[in-house]
Amino acid sequence: MSFWVYENWTHKKAIVHKSDCSYCNGGRGVHSERSDKNGKWHGPFPDREAAFKYARTTNREDIRACNVCGA
Numbered sequence: 001m002s003f004w005v006y007e008n009w010t011h012k013k014a015i016v017h018k019s020d021c022s023y024c025n026g027g028r029g030v031h032s033e034r035s036d037k038n039g040k041w042h043g044p045f046p047d048r049e050a051a052f053k054y055a056r057t058t059n060r061e062d063i064r065a066c067n068v069c070g071a
């Protein structure tokens with residue numbers, strides 16, 4: 001199990017996901033191709049703590065766990 005951070009600069013947030021989350025899909029997101037228009041995936045991180053630590057460095061207003069996978 002690894003963790004990913006999705007940084008979304010349109011909505012000023014950074015969300016932590018588990019790699020097997022349907023939104024994360026191992027850092028590929030919900031679309032088959034990467035889209036860098038609204039945000040970017042960062043990772044993988046070995047644990048939840050490392051992912052949150054990174055998420056905080058983005059200085060986004062909303063930093064939290066995904067409520068789908070509960071990372």
Ligand SMILES: [Zn+2]
Pocket residue numbers: 016017018021022023024066067068069070071
């Ligand atoms: Zn998730």
